[in-house]
Amino acid sequence: MKVPVWNPAVEFLEREALERLQLANLRKTVAWALKTPFYRRRLAEVGLHRPEDIASLRDLRDIPYTTKEDLRESYPRGLLAVDLEQVVRLHTSSGTTGMPTVIHHTQADLDAWTELVARCIVATGASRRDVFQNMTNYGLFTGGLGLHYGAERVGMLVIPASSGNTSRQVQLMRHFQTSVVHATPSYLLHLHSALMDEDTDTSPPSLRKAFIGAEPHSEETRRKIETLFEIEAYNSYGLSEMNGPGVAFECLYKTGLHLWEDAYLLEVIDPDSLRPCAEEETGEIVLTTLQRQATPLLRYRTRDLSHLVGGHCPCGRSHRRLARIKGRSDDMLIVNGVNVFPSQIEEALMKAPEVGTNYLIQVEKRGALDRLAVKTEVHAALFAGDARVLSDLRERIAERIRAAVLVKPSIELHEPGSLPVSEGKARRVLDLRPAF
Ligand code: AMP
Ligand code: ZN
Numbered sequence: 395m396k397v398p399v400w401n402p403a404v405e406f407l408e409r410e411a412l413e414r415l416q417l418a419n420l421r422k423t424v425a426w427a428l429k430t431p432f433y434r435r436r437l438a439e440v441g442l443h444r445p446e447d448i449a450s451l452r453d454l455r456d457i458p459y460t461t462k463e464d465l466r467e468s469y470p471r472g473l474l475a476v477d478l479e480q481v482v483r484l485h486t487s488s489g490t491t492g493m494p495t496v497i498h499h500t501q502a503d504l505d506a507w508t509e510l511v512a513r514c515i516v517a518t519g520a521s522r523r524d525v526f527q528n529m530t531n532y533g534l535f536t537g538g539l540g541l542h543y544g545a546e547r548v549g550m551l552v553i554p555a556s557s558g559n560t561s562r563q564v565q566l567m568r569h570f571q572t573s574v575v576h577a578t579p580s581y582l583l584h585l586h587s588a589l590m591d592e593d594t595d596t597s598p599p600s601l602r603k604a605f606i607g608a609e610p611h612s613e614e615t616r617r618k619i620e621t622l623f624e625i626e627a628y629n630s631y632g633l634s635e636m637n638g639p640g641v642a643f644e645c646l647y648k649t650g651l652h653l654w655e656d657a658y659l660l661e662v663i664d665p666d667s668l669r670p671c672a673e674e675e676t677g678e679i680v681l682t683t684l685q686r687q688a689t690p691l692l693r694y695r696t697r698d699l700s701h702l703v704g705g706h707c708p709c710g711r712s713h714r715r716l717a718r719i720k721g722r723s724d725d726m727l728i729v730n731g732v733n734v735f736p737s738q739i740e741e742a743l744m745k746a747p748e749v750g751t752n753y754l755i756q757v758e759k760r761g762a763l764d765r766l767a768v769k770t771e772v773h774a775a776l777f778a779g780d781a782r783v784l785s786d787l788r789e790r791i792a793e794r795i796r797a798a799v800l801v802k803p804s805i806e807l808h809e810p811g812s813l814p815v816s817e818g819k820a821r822r823v824l825d826l827r828p829a830f
Pocket of ligand 1: 487536606607608609610611629630631632633634635638696698718719722728733
């Protein structure tokens, strides 16, 4: 099989040369980082004052980790390494209010990101001859614009459909012979049931590939998508802190996700002891940006759990592979591709004076999609009055949570003392979705 490739000079770079490039880029990144108030302080604490203090890649280990909390505390500009005039765009993390995490980009940052996404697209065998329908949200969420610019760079015909509106998605696919789509796996399964409800009973014959990501899913889910649509589906991994999509992607061989190591320095660590994991040993992915000027991040703890795949991929790329993401080392939920922290729901819930202290967050599958439900106890007096008062309150709470986490839950109101009280540590989250 001829291996399609976007940038052979970098994608097949020998290990030694790749590591030399990483070291040079790490020094540049430390130089950028030292321009930010946050890292100047953080790096001074470990005696790192100049990029030349980094003598080898091993010195990375002396650099402290960066966490999501650090990003939140540096909001909005504590991590900005360039003059504001050089910044051309910003993205914030999905589903957060109050103190989101923000990533600024220069034009060079956006160009570098676009290059990475172009590599991913071409690695799957997609090309300028394809019609690409991007079914993920265009906006602060990075899946829309991220894939969009990469696909344009490749020269595909791009349909910026954005997310939702299933009947229009189907219409666009049929009218313009869409051959490649990008969506969350749960949305593609939902789309398939919508297609089956149509009289035509077939998926658009032009479709041949899907890029699926933004949420955890199993090999079985991938196979299901492939069988139902009679297409090939490729796993796409990324996070807004590392630009978004384009961090790691499967190639034609689907033997794991190649992570672009000229752009990201990869570590896998034990989330508790913080010691480095061996190949094939599951741990938390830690990433350092190697090309980003406006918001350099050093040793960012992604909280995503995976392991390094050993051996070589038949495609010949030298960039190492991650196994599909197995879960998270924190309590973040991903609901239809949107990141939701239980603490944000609690905060929104507790703003309603009628609400008591006991509540339960439940996530389950309804058809192909995730459904978020919040059960909460409210003052007893409310149940004695008009039923409309309760339905108004339900709507008010649902709206408030939607505003906070971007997902609208269904709300169940309960009398005080009727929700289960767990002994010891309260169990507030019940994830009833099948294990993946
Ligand atoms: P966001 O910053 O909103 O793009 O969300 C990024 C998070 O989504 C990651 O940290 C992962 O937890 C999750 N995620 C993204 N892509 C995948 C994927 N292919 N498989 C599993 N989880 C993913
Ligand atoms: Zn490969």
